[in-house]
Amino acid sequence: MNLPLSPSRRSNIAPFMAMDVLRDAKALERAGRSIIHLELGEPGVAAPLRVREAAIQSLGQGAIGYGEALGEAALRARIARHYGERYDVEVAPDRVIVATGSSGGFLIAFLAAFDPGARIAVAAPGYPAYANILSALGLEPILLDVGEETRFAPTAAMLAAAHREKKLHGALFMSPANPTGAMIGREELARICAFCEEAGIVLVSDEIYHGLEYEMRAETALRFSHRALVINSFSKYYAMTGWRLGWLVAPPELIRPLERLQQSLAICAPTLSQRAALAAFDAGDELEANRAAYARNRAFLLDRLPRLGLDKFAPPDGAFYIYADVSRFTDDSVAFCRRMLHETGVATTPGLDFDPRRGGKTLRISYAGPEADMREGVARLEAWLRV
Ligand SMILES: Cc1ncc(COP(=O)(O)O)c(C=O)c1O
Structure with missing residues (x-):
């Protein structure tokens, strides 16, 4: 048959x-x-010329093999340093995990932080892959409608209202946002972080559009919360979409689970891209x-x-x-x-x-x-x- x-x-x-x-x-x-x-x-x-040159040089040096699941030590350290330089926030290199784009980062972050059936708030309009990835993993995206009243940004009050209605386990926000470009102001981000900590909600902050701001400066959730999972990428500001390279900054207790997941789901992020990306911070x-x-x-x-x-x-x-x-x-x-x-x-x-x-x-x-x-x-x- x-x-x-x-x-x-x-x-x-x-x-x-x-x-x-x-x-x-x-x-x-x-x-x-x-x-x-x-x-x-x-x-x-x-991608910046320096990045392309670094990639060529790396190719000339021979094998591009597997690397450590958490990422190349030099890149993890460089990303950690970036938080000091750009935000004046201290991040230890061992809290940084290099992933296959932020997309690969979401996958391991959601698996490490949430059990099946967990309810995760996301803003609508929002990046469509959020709900798609969450649903494919057996998690439930809870859409928070944002509009003119809040400048198209989610707020702590909206999160609190949704949580009162039915318990949330996570919130996945971005600023600046896709598709609106709208940003969450500094004070509101502080309120969101505080509410999440108080309510035991895991905040995943997608900071992929940081660097591309025109009106106010984007703030990292790491300034206000050490429990937040921050996701970023070389795709947008660094113009490296096809290099498939992103990163996460996670609380220490999630590092080993994330490492185990990465070992089996991706083995490691692309080695050539990691070596080249080191140069992105000098471009x-x-x-x-x-x-x-x-x-x-x-x-x-x-x-x-x-x-x-x-x-x-x-x-x-x-x-x-x-x-x-x-x-x-x-x-x-x-x-x-x-x-x-x-x-x-x-x-x-x-x-x-x-x-x-x-x-x-x-x-x-x-x-x-x-x-x-x-x-x-x-x-x-x-x-x-x-x-
Ligand atoms: C908000 C947001 N997050 C994540 C991604 C995925 O990016 P990448 O996997 O290339 O890092 C995109 C891509 O458009 C995006 O708009």
């Missing part, structure tokens, strides 16, 4: 629509269409030039989008996204983005990817690409939205 395999229930997670949009955009490109990519959540530039000039380019793109879009009728968006404090209200044009963002892609060649991501309840009326525009693409994208949309 040749019965079809039935996929597991846990694999029945939502698709990551930004990736689906990318697939369609690439197919159109292969067919000869000119596509402006405003859907990509990644820098349009290469400040190049990285700041990247940030300045995003800042110019952001200023251009903030000026021009309102003239297209896209005049309502979340506060774009950081990251490289604008999350715009398109309710005057549609309440079906998926169809709207698809039509925009096919008719204008401008790729954006439907809000439904980030907010299953309200995302039909929003879309995300990424300004991580070249300035010329922002101009061309706006010109095409100007013509299209006018008709």
